[in-house]
Amino acid sequence: MALIDTHAHVQVRQFNSDRKAVIEAAFAVGVDRMVTPGIDVETSRAAIALARQYPGRIFAAVGTHPHDATTLTDEALAAERELAQEPGVVAIGEIGLDYYRNLSPHETQRAALVAQFGLARDLDLPIILHNRESHADMISLLRSDGAGLRGVFHCFIGDIAMARDALDLGFYLSFAGPLTYPKNVELGEVAAWAPLDRILVETDCPYLTPTPFRGKRNEPRHVALTARRLAELRHMSEAEIAEATTRNAEAIFRLPGASTPTTTPDQPATTGATDAPSKGV
Numbered sequence: 001m002a003l004i005d006t007h008a009h010v011q012v013r014q015f016n017s018d019r020k021a022v023i024e025a026a027f028a029v030g031v032d033r034m035v036t037p038g039i040d041v042e043t044s045r046a047a048i049a050l051a052r053q054y055p056g057r058i059f060a061a062v063g064t065h066p067h068d069a070t071t072l073t074d075e076a077l078a079a080e081r082e083l084a085q086e087p088g089v090v091a092i093g094e095i096g097l098d099y100y101r102n103l104s105p106h107e108t109q110r111a112a113l114v115a116q117f118g119l120a121r122d123l124d125l126p127i128i129l130h131n132r133e134s135h136a137d138m139i140s141l142l143r144s145d146g147a148g149l150r151g152v153f154h155c156f157i158g159d160i161a162m163a164r165d166a167l168d169l170g171f172y173l174s175f176a177g178p179l180t181y182p183k184n185v186e187l188g189e190v191a192a193w194a195p196l197d198r199i200l201v202e203t204d205c206p207y208l209t210p211t212p213f214r215g216k217r218n219e220p221r222h223v224a225l226t227a228r229r230l231a232e233l234r235h236m237s238e239a240e241i242a243e244a245t246t247r248n249a250e251a252i253f254r255l256p257g258a259s260t261p262t263t264t265p266d267q268p269a270t271t272g273a274t275d276a277p278s279k280g281v
């Protein structure tokens, strides 16, 4: 059983002392691929370096987080445009709005988000959205400026009406550690209800550690706890959830090794010409 952690910040300083061990511990328990989003230019560059170090297993996303929206100068946006064309980059993210912590003015957050919509559209990449206490503005910006974009509402928190807004725009819902917190009943209802072909799992490590490890640093291997909770809520097996969420992650991020049929039985298969990873499909 293999899982993809679709949102793991393994490049950040919280992992400086044991990054390799953390990544390999995840691989060892079947979390054999992950997507590592940037939060600014520097962490986007670091994510690409990890993608280069673990090709086919770690994929990078390039973006500036709403907390850091004031750092997205024209120069930074140009740097992102270059970085996003590096090998191993599968998305623009994480980008979005955060009206809870309000670390950048709302106007600046909206401008940074729309600028990065443009980048995603130009480069034909999906977007990874951070959306906290900002749902109405997020949906209205996607409707006004997001035509043709696809992507993920990362660490989805909300009710069925909010989930429906995201799904209607063609987006995926990614569930993180909060799904395992007993008081999040409404979120559990969303997870049980959402279409099977539009759900993903993630850790958002080092943050949002699932039960029973709350209070400790989160790691990619813990994505299995969120997948298990998702299986319980949907009355499915963990293997079925792993298979569906892996297929969905491969589809939205267009990961190599995606289980799309490439040859018909009559055609001879080409040998030695695949860029798929040898393990973990």
Ligand SMILES: [Zn+2]
Pocket: 094, 129, 130, 131, 154, 155
């Ligand atoms: Zn986020």
Ligand SMILES: [Zn+2]
Pocket: 007, 009, 037, 094, 204
């Ligand atoms: Zn994040």
